Amino acid sequence: MSRQSRDFSRSSRTPAASEHRTHGAEGILLTLLVLAAATPLWSLYADPAILRLVGVSAAVALGLGMLARVGRWPGAVVIAVSAIVLIVLAVPLGVPSRAEFGVVPTVDGLREAAWAAVAGWKQIVTVEPPLGTYRGVLVPALIVVFGCAMAAHWLLDRTRSRGWSLLPVVVILGFGIAMGPSDPPLTVASGIALAGCGLLWGTLLTLGVFARARGDAPTRGGFAARSSRGMSALLVVGIAASAGLAAGIAVEPRLDREVARTRVVAPFDPRQFVSPLVAYRNSVTSPANAQTQLEIEGVPAGTRVRLATLDDYDGQVFSSGAGASETESAAGAGSYRQVPVRMSDPEPGDPVSVRITVRELSGVWLPIVGSPRSVAFADIDRAEHFYYNGPANAAALAEGITPGLTYSLETVLPEDLDDGALAGLRPGTALQSDAPVSPALLEQAAEGFAPTWLTPGERLLEITRWLRSGYISHSGEGEPFTRPGHSAGRLNVLAESAPLMGDAEQYSTALAVLARGIGFPSRVVLGYVANSERILGDDLTAWTEVQDASGRWIGIDPVPLVREIPPDEETPVEAQPQPETVLPPPPAIIEDPLDSRATDDEGTPEEEEPAEWLATLLAIWHGGWPVLLAAVILFLPLWGLALVRGVRRRRRRRRDRARRTLVGGWNEVRDALIDRGTDVPVSATRFETVRAWSSADPRATPETAVRVSVLAERANAAEFARDQVSTAEVSAYWAELRQELRALSAGEGPWARFRRFLTARSIRDSIADRWAGTRPATNHEMRGNNHGSSASRHSGQRRAF
DSSP: OOHHHHHHHHHTSOHHHHHHHHHHHHHHHHHHHHHHHTTTHHHHHOSHHHHHHHHHHHHHHHHHHHHHHHHTOOHHHHHHHHHHHHHHHIIIIISGGGSBTTTBOOHHHHHHHHHHHHHHHHHHHHSOSOOTTGGGTHHHHHHHHHHHHHHHHHHHHHOSOGGGGGHHHHHHHHHHHHHSOSSOTTHHHHHHHHHHHHHHHHHHHHHTHHHHHHTOSOSOSHHHHHHHHHHHHHHHHHHHHHHHHHHHHHSOOOSSOOOHHHHSOOOOOGGGSOOGGGGHHHHSSTTGGGSEEEEEESOOTTEEEEEEEEOEEOSSOEEOOOOSOSSOOTTSOOOOBOOOSBOOOOOSSEEEEEEEEESSOOEEEEOEESEEEEEEESSGGGGGGEEEETTTTEEEEEEEEOTTOEEEEEEEEOOOOOGGGGGGOOBOOOOOOOOSSOOHHHHHHHHHHSOTTSOHHHHHHHHHHHHHTSEEOOSOTTSOOOOOOOSHHHHHHHHHSSSOEEOHHHHHHHHHHHHHHHTOOEEEEEEEEESSSEEEGGGEEEEEEEEBTTSOEEEEOOOOOOOOOOOOOOOOOOOOOOOOOOOOOOOOOOOOTTOTTOOTTTTOOOOOOOOHHHHHHHHHHHHHHHHHHHHHHHTHHHHHHHHHHHHHHHHHHHHHHHHTOSHHHHHHHHHHHHHTTOOOOTTOOHHHHHHHHHHHOTTOOHHHHHHHHHHHHHHHHHHHOSSOOOHHHHHHHHHHHHHHHHHHTTTOOHHHHHHHHHHOHHHHHHHHHHHHTOOOOOTTTOSSOTTOOHHHHHHTOOOOO
């Protein structure tokens, strides 16, 4: 074939196909540039998920760019399609732990991805790398990589100059470097790879490879001209590489490179510090007890100075659980945040101006008084490191406090609450996690002083009085030995000691643990008692705060007054053993059977007559036990039903507390409605049960129906919630259902209540259902339908409540 025929056949190819192939080749080179630019992200995440994210994002962007090129999509369509694809990829690539089977997005995953798209940028620069897949931190990387890759392909198609398409690639590289650690090992390798791909692309453009493929290259020049341009391109690459190598050798590398995270102050996280309560015994014993910790001005004697609020107990140590999370902690302690000079208005009280100077105190916890309104440091630079936790009413200095630190507080002193008001308190609603280990002996001892039939406030008061009856001992000179610490085992030792003996560390934590068992959210506050302007280490103490129904945290001091410890009982001196004296045996006495003095009654002690009251009781018992037995048999329906109901109620409540559910509580409500004459099908849901009762019972009012519906709704919420309910919520639910059941019978007479008591429809129906095998499903059998039918249980279906 002649050269003219070859030129004719080459020119006869479809121009569009050649152009698409050329664009595809350039798109592949652009994708390589994107991958090279994203290399520093490995230093930031160090997890295979980032490799999958970058690879999939680059490949999907390449495919969408080709489709947009072939389909000639307008800019609005490209943006819309890119946004939809980004939403689809957000869960499997940005939040892989929330994806079903690792690829299918879920509602929870989309919600977390949306949150991470806003707040994840802050997490990147405040969380210490490597980040991995922590709390959606991959979502910002997905937005940058995929968005910039799509922008690069769009610019490649829309502009004649290929240099504009490199701008998004530079953005990816800048994101990885700026957000990454201060010493990323892959930064240099990424720059070399990016420069190599860019120079390769420029060389191909210089040689006119893509232009000839599109049919735009001139026909003259031949091989010599192309070779000349190729040698020039290679020369440029060699000169650039040599210059870069020489500059790298000549310039000393900086070891203190600054990135975004070095300029961003990470939120204060108290969980990284040891609980200050652990060192309590060291502060109140010699020599630290005589050292001046603070100097304070402007407060009356006896004012309490708060140092740290500790709300998280793991069975070993009370520590601060208020971290730097985006949501408040379970105990309602919130998080430590930087605050302006003036804080929000506190609770009402006596306003005072306080001036504090630190002497020997150290650590990060900043002493405060009352509820501060504002704080002013003598050294204004210290304000940049000041953090305050409003719900916990605690402050910290992230860089630590040092001797000589002086600051002023405009604060409000809280009103004192006398012991009589404790009996009227009702538990608050703050959620707290259960400790894995609890002091069982302490709880058993407390039940003897605060029985369960008392109200929560009365039990709290009795426990406080019991703890105050103890004695103080720091194991100092002349004091009995007591172990430091406040673990569950140490609190058990406190309960076993007679009399109670310990210090503020044990008494405050004991009351906090016992208050949680009653239902009160509680926490321990470590601080000082300002008896004078000079606060010594011996002034350190601890007290307990509980939350009442209004949401206030009320301070209670369970620490006994310092008084003389009674001496131990004297141990009796044991008699020294004496050498035994061997005596001959006495002669045998042979009695004469004919001797009238040797009678059978001789030596037999006379029986004592029983006391008069005991004789009377014995007479009544001998004559009355048949009557008592007849009465027990006659009234068997009464006490038998009461016993069955009591055992059933106690069993349900204990099972709810053990399994942390509300199923048993709702069953108690359901049986009460059945006893009132309501026909409830076995397969009826909770709301269907309420509707059946409200329509069948003439005494049911709209108000009572609403209140019972609230109980059903709370049971449904607990049944289908992701996390289990707390023991405090279970106790509150049972207390509320008892009130509602009493309210249902408020307008009835004694005879009506007695007749309903004898009817016992719920007991009869339960026995019949169990005998027939159609009893309602339990929580263990079917989580979804608490009262589902037998067919629904066997089919495994889950009814919606």
